């Protein structure tokens with residue numbers, strides 16, 4: 001179900017919702033009658049007419065088009081010739097609960113336990129009739145009483161036995177379960193459908209239903225469907241005493257039983273099961289929309305009995321929906337920091353998993369095609385917990401012909417440069433104008449000013465945009481030359497001058513007045529921030545240079561090891577790669593970065609403008625470690641990694657990343673791994689933290705004589 005966003009009466013949405021419910025109910029009944037081979041309740045024309053109205057309503061109010069809608073039920077609009085099958089015992093439905101209070105009161109009503117808990121599989125209910133152990137008929141749920149014969153297709157599903165193995169199989173047995181489409185295979189299925197010019201499925205549940213209702217069993221056979229059993233219907237020649245006992249018996253006959261069910265004795269344990277799968281629902285191979293709690297004991301089940309619709313001995317605790325429908329209003333492209341051009345969907349804002357979503361990345365043009373989404377489509381939007389929102393698929397049944405295909409631009413929307421993949425065969429395309437493409441530069445400036453970079457508080461995303469809009473920067477090299485006069489050209493960093501400031505020369509604003517505007521407090525702050533930024537440690541300068549793959553961790557390592565930008569530029573590829581936490585990829589990226597003229601010019605300009613491009617060496621520290629190579633591994637109590645390195649470097653020593661014959665000392669802290677073993681193998685002297693302190697204070701002689 002889609003969450004109701006506006007419950008006020010008199011709301012036009014209320015009226016739409018009322019109409020929707022009416023139409024949906026009428027069409028559902030008609031479908032059940034039709035597929036159940038009862039006399040059709042509606043003429044074809046009236047049916048089509050009602051369906052069109054419902055679709056229209058869902059187009060204008062996409063939030064109505066939840067999974068309960070007939071528009072989303074596969075086969076809703078298609079006439080098939082699967083013959084009707086009357087189940088020997090009715091397939092019941094389940095009552096839903098969603099709150100702790102409802103759970104507590106249901107558990108209290110249901111007796112003393114134990115309860116069998118299992119996940120609620122978001123798939124398609126199926127009834128398998130075994131006669132003398134042989135699969136006789138497989139039928140869909142239908143209206144619970146009469147379903148459709150899908151035996152030919154079901155027999156293609158791996159894991160569903162045609163013959164029950166073992167002794168003592170009953171003469172008659174109805175096995176109930178759920179057929180599902182594994183989540184991991186869903187995107188690929190849609191991509192192959194789109195490629196073949198066919199409509200994609202809105203979700204794995206529809207994919208399961210669609211795959212099962214194929215006329216050609218070969219098609220079903222090619223789909224990775226699976227089944228899990230969750231109940232028993234009619235039986236003859238079989239004594240069953242509990243749900244769990246039934247599952248054990250089923251498993252012994254070769255039927256697919258869920259590995260996730262648990263028999264639990266206390267309400268607390270039931271709650272914990274529900275909480276656990278609420279938090280781990282994406283670790284299960286199929287979609288789950290809740291947990292089903294059943295009284296385990298059949299005597300208990302029988303005494304509770306059933307209503308006409310659902311058993312009183314079972315209940316579904318439903319999790320909040322993670323999927324909603326909304327309209328894809330547009331697909332736009334974004335040019336990122338590295339020039340990657342990424343299409344993203346702009347949607348009618350919608351609440352999903354507790355937050356309002358209106359944009360979702362579509363990664364690249366290839367992905368847009370794979371998903372088969374068109375601009376104007378009603379789409380299924382998914383936000384699994386804290387995960388970033390994803391457009392899953394279009395709801396093809398709701399198309400009205402006005403939708404249009406997305407066309408990936410050939411030229412950069414920001415600077416007009418022709419886009420191209422970086423390497424032949426890359427799915428991403430990029431804007432090659434990395435130096436001065438305003439979008440890329442804006443993203444770089446934003447990142448450079450961030451907490452992990454120069455930490456320039458007064459330079460945010462809007463600030464970066466404002467500086468570029470006024471042409472104050474061509475690339476980041478000019479950043480530290482920005483003056484108060486420059487900032488006066490922007491609106492963002494200025495405010496209207498006050499009369500009193502004009503009249504009183506003592507109040508003359510810094511930078512003066514331009515077009516009646518003076519520097520605002522943010523403008524003043526930016527000037528001050530830039531001064532402070534010049535004193536930032538080397539690792540922050542490295543991050544600010546936007547060298548690919550060089551984030552704060554690699555930057556700290558490089559800074560601690562080499563101490564200055566010059567030393568990093570001069571270092572060999574091997575030497576860079578040898579740095580702890582750096583490795584080949586980052587080392588190559590650093591080398592490539594310095595090879596570009598305008599990159600090197602940024603660093604030179606910053607240095608010329610007063611940015612400190614080297615970390616200060618603590619001259620007060622005695623040079624006790626001149627020529628000594630030390631490897632620190634594991635966790636030390638008094639030093640973090642960087643501090644330990646800095647302590648070594650400031651005493652003239654070398655802090656190496658790995659142990660070799662050339663290593664003079666290996667300092668081993670808590671939880672040290674293979675480096676400690678290697679030190680032993682190579683017979684290198686090993687020190688604990690106290691030994692390390694002694695080494696720092698007295699040098700190699702201090703620790704070697706002490707031993």
Ligand code: IVH
Nearest residue numbers: 092093094118119120121125178230292311
């Ligand atoms: S037991 C008499 N267990 O959910 C009780 N149902 O919303 C019948 N479902 O029609 C159902 N996972 O198709 C049961 N572990 C599970 C289930 C499950 C999914 C489906 C089933 C049922 C529907 C009710």
